[in-house]
Amino acid sequence: RKEVEQDPGPFNVPEGATVAFNCTYSNSASQSFFWYRQDCRKEPKLLMSVYSSGNEDGRFTAQLNRASQYISLLIRDSKLSDSATYLCVVNAGGGSYIPTFGRGTSLIVHP
Amino acid sequence: SAVISQKPSRDICQRGTSLTIQCQVDSQVTMMFWYRQQPGQSLTLIATANQGSEATYESGFVIDKFPISRPNLTFSTLTVSNMSPEDSSIYLCSVERGAGVREQYFGPGTRLTVT
Numbered sequence: 001r002k003e004v005e006q007d008p009g010p011f012n013v014p015e016g017a018t019v020a021f022n023c024t025y026s027n028s029a030s031q032s033f034f035w036y037r038q039d040c041r042k043e044p045k046l047l048m049s050v051y052s053s054g055n056e057d058g059r060f061t062a063q064l065n066r067a068s069q070y071i072s073l074l075i076r077d078s079k080l081s082d083s084a085t086y087l088c089v090v091n092a093g094g095g096s097y098i099p100t101f102g103r104g105t106s107l108i109v110h111p
Numbered sequence: 112s113a114v115i116s117q118k119p120s121r122d123i124c125q126r127g128t129s130l131t132i133q134c135q136v137d138s139q140v141t142m143m144f145w146y147r148q149q150p151g152q153s154l155t156l157i158a159t160a161n162q163g164s165e166a167t168y169e170s171g172f173v174i175d176k177f178p179i180s181r182p183n184l185t186f187s188t189l190t191v192s193n194m195s196p197e198d199s200s201i202y203l204c205s206v207e208r209g210a211g212v213r214e215q216y217f218g219p220g221t222r223l224t225v226t
Contacts, residue, residue, distance in 0.1 A: 034214065041222075043203055043220045044203075045217070046216065049214060087153065087154075089215075098156065098159075099215060101154040102153055
């Protein structure tokens with residue numbers, strides 16, 4: 001089983017739609033969780049950290065489910081500019097910062 | 112966040128040669144990281160570079176193939192030695208920021224093609 005797993009997609013949605021991605025992780029001791037966005041031929045950029053209580057930033061909501069070992073990203077009112085690959089990142093913690101990246105979920109928002 | 116630059120942004124090299132990639136950060140950082148992202152794949156950590164000590168390499172990566180320098184707290188280099196076409200990839204440096212939750216910020220990447 002891979003350490004961090006994501007559905008590669010692509011998720012193809014119309015503008016204005018709500019779309020959600022999940023990411024599962026295998027290490028139950030994982031401490032920190034993030035969503036990154038990567039545009040084609042660009043570097044990954046931090047979208048948001050994922051807190052235990054969940055967090056929201058505008059149209060984006062991230063949730064953590066420790067019991068089931070997954071994190072989710074919900075995007076409401078999708079824009080064309082949301083088209084990108086969304087990477088899930090998990091850090092095992094324990095004083096050793098070795099983040100593990102998922103392969104990413106591709107999102108295509110069409111008119 | 113952090114402002115990170117990398118040079119070169121891209122290069123096409125012949126097999127058997129070596130390429131050194133530079134990474135410059137706008138402020139002092141303790142740890143710098145080097146990643147590789149092959150086409151269609153996610154990021155793979157190559158090594159962690161601390162100033163004043165040897166880099167720590169991940170499984171599958173060795174110093175002879177990927178020597179790293181970290182002469183000060185704002186700069187690092189990664190050399191890809193004796194290149195083969197399998198080394199064609201995007202190479203990214205990154206730094207971490209934050210006291211509690213440590214977030215990573217990436218340079219723009221170096222796109223390497225080995226012919």
